[in-house]
Amino acid sequence: MGRFFIYALLAWIAYFLVKKIGKEFFSPSSARNDTPAPSETELIRDPECGAYFMKQKGVKGVVEGKVIYFCSEQCYVMHLEKRRLQK
Numbered sequence: 001m002g003r004f005f006i007y008a009l010l011a012w013i014a015y016f017l018v019k020k021i022g023k024e025f026f027s028p029s030s031a032r033n034d035t036p037a038p039s040e041t042e043l044i045r046d047p048e049c050g051a052y053f054m055k056q057k058g059v060k061g062v063v064e065g066k067v068i069y070f071c072s073e074q075c076y077v078m079h080l081e082k083r084r085l086q087k
Contacts, residue, residue, distance in 0.1 A: 048075040048082075 042055045051071045058069035061076045063083065070076040 044069055046071040046075050048079045051075075 043052050044055050044058065045052050046058075047068060048070060053069075053071040055069055058071060059073050059076050061068050061070055061079070063079065068079075070079065
């Protein structure tokens, strides 16, 4: 009777190990890779204040049909005001 429980426990452990390894082996590569893509961690410079920040945390703005990223909403508004005054 004791051997049955030991074999059952070993079979249970083997089942979960195979299940875990199978998920990692057969899952798409994007699911296995927890690191963000280089474009997501790209450092860019704010055109208004010159500060560097991660693109994914920036404020996306459209100026003259171009997408530009700013470090904050404040810099985006200042940039728009300067452009408005130049016209």
